[in-house]
Amino acid sequence: MKAALIRRPYSLDIVDVDVPSVKPGEALVKVHACGVCGTDIHIYEGAMPWARLPLIPGHELSGVVVEVGEAVSNIEPEDKVTVDPNITCGVCRYCRRGRRNLCPNLEAIGVTTSGGFAEYVVAPVSQLYKVPKGLSLEEAAFAEPVSCxxxxxxxxxxxxxxxxxxxxxxxxxxxxxxxxxxxxxxxxxxxxxxxxxxxxxxxxxxxxxxxxxxxxxxxxxxxxxxxxxxxxxxxxxxxxxxxxxxxxxxxxxxxxxxxxxxxxxxxxxxxxxxxxxxxxxxxxSFINPYEMDNALNLLASGAVDVKPLISHVIGLDSLEKALKRELPNALKILVKP
Ligand SMILES: [Zn+2]
Ligand SMILES: [Zn+2]
Known part of the structure; x- marks a missing residue:
């Protein structure tokens, strides 16, 4: 599959890599849209110490499930989903006290593990949220920033x-x-x-x-x-x-x-x-510990309208331009890998 890879700061390559394999409890998602965020620019510029290079970035994504691993019952192929990129351990003091965004074992899709600037992404099903009826996958890609x-x-x-x-x-x-x-x-x-x-x-x-x-x-x-x-x-x-x-x-x-x-x-x-x-x-305020459902409700009801925020829809080939802030009048740039 095609993917955007940051090997070191200020260097992004479009590479051909294997489609990731699905382990028990995970799903493979074909990425439909992935938003470019300030965090991605910080990662590109080497100013996000939390990021782990080399990295396929992209953490504001939606797509369609194409395969599920063993021990998965809540999600099935063809489900339209958006992804909460922030994966917490569930067993530390913070996770157990209702503050899981402070989890010291936090991993994040597109920050510490492979993200959505690729044709496919694999995610634990605990991170997937079905897209409500009537909400487009483009809008659903905003669930993460809205939840934050x-x-x-x-x-x-x-x-x-x-x-x-x-x-x-x-x-x-x-x-x-x-x-x-x-x-x-x-x-x-x-x-x-x-x-x-x-x-x-x-x-x-x-x-x-x-x-x-x-x-x-x-x-x-x-x-x-x-x-x-x-x-x-x-x-x-x-x-x-x-x-x-x-x-x-x-x-x-x-x-x-x-x-x-x-x-x-x-x-x-x-x-x-x-x-x-x-x-x-x-x-x-750091990330989005328990707010993905509310964010999807706000998007689905129209209380938060993100359509006017989409300034560009681009392919992977133009992503580096976006990260270099070279796209004119950029607001939210959506990548369709
Ligand atoms: Zn973001
Ligand atoms: Zn934890």
Missing amino acids: CVHGFTRLSIQPGDDVLIIGAGPIGLIHLQLAKRCGAGKVVVAEVNEKRLKLASELGADLTVNPSEERLSERVRQFLSGKGVEAAIDAAGGSAPLDLALSCLEPGGRLLVFGVASEKDLWKIKPYDLYKRELTIIG
Whole structure:
């Protein structure tokens, strides 16, 4: 089968490899669509220490089951499925205490083991979710990023009426925007430097869009909210600059979700006094421990509409261009291997 292989940073080859064999408890899935994620770019650039090279990346995927191993009863060939890439051990302290995303034995399809930028992928059936009726396989490929957003969003515990700021209007920011609008937020402000993305944020329901390279965000937000800041902010960009921007817009007692993936080497300078005096809460969020079902419900009901987020559908041959950020006006790029 054809697959995209990263042997070392900044090197991706399209190679011919054997179709993986199926062990008991596993299924072989013919990949229909696999989304390109910021994580894939970090892996390509050698900035994801968690990744294990050489690697076939790709962790946001959907497809059709073509073969199942022994001891499999819940899934059968021809089932349309999406894949939760994050495989946890089930026996460690974290897995047993309801925090399995913190499992020290975590493996992830497309990060530590072969992923979806290939014609076929093999996965334990515990990782497969049947695609609800009416949902396309293209949309189902978003189940993983939506589930990660649901996890972060839940941790941020937005209260009805909270005004919310989202920094970054890439696919993740635009998913968070829809969650905020659907989950009872008051006003939702989206900050983004790319004007095309800002326009899409407006179309998807943002009450105010701001380009922080042209306006002082904290002033614009307070002007819009009659003098106050936001109760909750989500960094969907990654890195210290967006986090500073978010902090500058928070109300006293506000909460900040660190969702965007920063480079592992980034540092962030904050004033402890500021946290103390304004009683701010900073919340981390990592992957999607129990949210795949909810994500599929949100997608199937249309509460989260990901169709407008698909900017490109490409073949494996164009994947390296995508990872080099060379595709113009990219939002979510889907690869069809
Ligand atoms: Zn991802
Ligand atoms: Zn574990």
